[in-house]
Amino acid sequence: MTQELNDGLPAREGALALIEAALSRRGGLDEAASANAFRFLEPRERAFARALAMAALRHLGPIDRALAGKLAKEPPPRVRNLLRLGATQAFFLEVPAFAAVATSVELAAANKTSRPFKGLVNAVLRGLLRDGGLSDASEHLAPPWLYARWVSAFGRDTADAIAAQIGFEPATDLSLKPDFDAAALAAELEGEILPGGTLRTERRGDVSAWPAFEDGVWWIQDAAAAIPARLLNLQPGETALDLCAAPGGKTLQMVAAGAQVVAVDRSPARLGRVTENLARMKLTAEVIAADAGVWEDTRTFDAVLLDAPCSATGTFRRHPDVLWAARPGDVASLAGVQGKLLDSAAGRLKPGGRLVYCVCSLEPEEGEAQVEAFLARRPDIKLDPIAPEEGGAPAASLTPRGTLRILPHHRDGGLDGFFAARFVKV
Numbered sequence: 099m100t101q102e103l104n105d106g107l108p109a110r111e112g113a114l115a116l117i118e119a120a121l122s123r124r125g126g127l128d129e130a131a132s133a134n135a136f137r138f139l140e141p142r143e144r145a146f147a148r149a150l151a152m153a154a155l156r157h158l159g160p161i162d163r164a165l166a167g168k169l170a171k172e173p174p175p176r177v178r179n180l181l182r183l184g185a186t187q188a189f190f191l192e193v194p195a196f197a198a199v200a201t202s203v204e205l206a207a208a209n210k211t212s213r214p215f216k217g218l219v220n221a222v223l224r225g226l227l228r229d230g231g232l233s234d235a236s237e238h239l240a241p242p243w244l245y246a247r248w249v250s251a252f253g254r255d256t257a258d259a260i261a262a263q264i265g266f267e268p269a270t271d272l273s274l275k276p277d278f279d280a281a282a283l284a285a286e287l288e289g290e291i292l293p294g295g296t297l298r299t300e301r302r303g304d305v306s307a308w309p310a311f312e313d314g315v316w317w318i319q320d321a322a323a324a325i326p327a328r329l330l331n332l333q334p335g336e337t338a339l340d341l342c343a344a345p346g347g348k349t350l351q352m353v354a355a356g357a358q359v360v361a362v363d364r365s366p367a368r369l370g371r372v373t374e375n376l377a378r379m380k381l382t383a384e385v386i387a388a389d390a391g392v393w394e395d396t397r398t399f400d401a402v403l404l405d406a407p408c409s410a411t412g413t414f415r416r417h418p419d420v421l422w423a424a425r426p427g428d429v430a431s432l433a434g435v436q437g438k439l440l441d442s443a444a445g446r447l448k449p450g451g452r453l454v455y456c457v458c459s460l461e462p463e464e465g466e467a468q469v470e471a472f473l474a475r476r477p478d479i480k481l482d483p484i485a486p487e488e489g490g491a492p493a494a495s496l497t498p499r500g501t502l503r504i505l506p507h508h509r510d511g512g513l514d515g516f517f518a519a520r521f522v523k524v
C-alpha cells in the first residue's frame with residue numbers, strides 16, 4: 099500500500115463513523131460529528147470524511163440497490179457501510195477505482211468484526227465496478243416507502259421531481275438583517291438575491307471566514323425555511339412568540355423585524371444555539387426552556403410561530419440521512435404532537451393575533467391534515483389565506499386553500515420542502 103492510501107485511511111474511518119451514527123437514529127449527522135474517529139482528524143481529512151459520508155447518504159438508494167444484487171445475505175453493519183463508502187468513492191467522487199477498493203479492503207482488515215469479510219468487500223466492489231454505473235432513476239434515490247407516499251400525495255411526476263433533488267448538493271442560503279446591503283454582500287459572495295431576500299451562493303465550507311461574519315449581519319438559513327416567519331408580517335414593537343425556537347433561525351428573523359420575541363424550546367442544549375446565534379447577531383430575545391404544550395405562562399402575543407417537531411423529510415437536501423433514519427410510524431406519532439402544540443399556540447394569541455404553523459415535512463398528515471383538524475376543533479381560529487408569492491414563496495407552492503406546500507424542486511437550484519399555514523384568532 100502506498101503512503102497516499104495510508105494517509106486516506108483515517109478520513110475514511112471518519113466517514114464510516116459519520117454514516118454509522120447518521121443511520122442509527124441516535125442524533126443524525128450533527129451528533130455524529132462528535133464521534134472520536136471524526137473529531138480528531140486533520141481539517142483536510144475531516145472535509146474529505148464529511149464529503150464522502152454526505153455523498154454516500156445522497157446516493158444510498160442506488161448504491162443499496164446495486165449491493166442487493168451482490169450480497170447473498172446481510173453482512174454486519176460495518177461491512178455494509180464499508181461497501182457503501184467504497185462504491186461512493188468509485189462512482190461519485192473522483193477517487194480512482196483501485197484506491198476505492200484497496201482502502202475499503204484495508205479498513206475491513208483493520209477491525210475484528212469486518213476482518214473475515216475482507217475478501218467479500220474486495221469481490222463485491224470489483225463486481226460493482228465491472229457492472230458499470232448505478233441506477234440514475236429518480237425513484238431509486240428515495241427509500242421505497244417514502245417514494246410511494248410521495249406518489250400517493252402528489253402523483254408520480256411530482257414524486258420523481260422531488261426525489262431527483264436528493265442527488266444534488268445544495269447551495270448555501272443566507273438570511274440578512276433587513277437594513278444590511280444585501281446586494282454588496284451578494285457581489286462579494288458571487289451570489290444572487292432570491293425573491294423574499296434570501297442570498298444564495300454556490301460557496302461552501304467554513305462560513306466563519308466569509309465577509310461580515312463577525313459583524314453579525316447574516317446567518318445560514320435555507321430559502322424555504324425563511325418564508326414562514328415573513329408570513330407573520332411583524333411590525334416593530336409587536337410581541338411575538340417562537341414556540342419551537344432552536345436553533346433559532348426564525349427567532350433571529352422575528353427579532354430582526356423589530357418584534358419583542360419570546361423564544362421557547364424544550365431542549366436546553368439546543369437553546370444554547372439560540373443564545374449563541376442571538377449574541378453573534380447582537381439581537382436580544384427572552385429565551386425559555388419549556389415544553390410548549392404545557393408551558394405555564396399567561397401572556398398573550400400579537401403573533402405566534404409554531405415550527406413544530408416533524409419527520410423533517412423536506413430537509414433531505416442538507417440532511418439526506420433523515421430519509422434513511424425515518425420509519426413509517428414516525429409520521430403518525432409526530433402528527434399527534436403537532437395537534438397538541440397547535441392548540442397550545444392558539445391559546446397564547448391575543449384576539450386578532452396571527453399564528454403561522456409550519457413543518458419541514460413533505461407528508462400531508464403533518465401539514466394539510468393538521469390544518470383541517472385544527473380548524474374543526476377551534477371555532478375561534480380562522481385560516482388567513484397566504485397571497486401569491488407572499489414572503490418569497492414560489493408561485494407553484496400556493497395551494498387552493500391559501501396554504502403553502504413548498505416542494506424541493508419549486509425553485510431552480512432547489513429549496514427545502516416545507517408546509518406553512520397562517521391563521522388568525524377571531
Ligand SMILES: C[S@@+](CC[C@H](N)C(=O)[O-])C[C@H]1O[C@@H](n2cnc3c(N)ncnc32)[C@H](O)[C@@H]1O
Nearest residue numbers: 342343344345346347348363364389390405407
Ligand atoms: C423544527 S425544529 C425548530 C427549528 C427552529 N424554529 C429554527 O428555525 O431554527 C423543532 C424544535 O422543536 C423543539 N421541540 C420539540 N418538541 C417540543 C415541545 N413540546 N416544546 C417545545 N419545543 C419542542 C425541538 O427541540 C426542536 O428544537
